[in-house]
Amino acid sequence: MLKMKSTCERCRAALTLSEQAYICSYECTFCPDCTEALSQRCPNCQGDLVLRPPRTRSPTEAPSLGFKAKLEDFLYRA
Incomplete structure (x- = not known):
């Protein structure tokens, strides 16, 4: 899962x-201003800096589904 860092690594x-x-592919994270100043090149790995996909909420805020939810239900019911 993509780690959504909360601060620009440069500023x-x-x-x-x-x-x-x-x-970049190593998830180094930069704000738009720093990305422009760095010519869209990661100073750590020299890889391309691309637009990070947005999220509307944290994965921890999402409801539990699937196996994990069933396991938690089983464990807490007992």
Whole structure:
């Protein structure tokens, strides 16, 4: 799962889940201003910085589904 970092690695600007941010294949995260200043190139791995997909909420806020939910139900019911 993609780790959604909450700050730019260069300037430490706050980045929310739905804000525009750029990442490389190692998930280094940069704000749009720093990405432009870096010519869309990650200073850590030299990979391309691409637009990070937005999220509307954290995975921990999502309801539990599937096996994990069944296991939790079983464990807490007993």
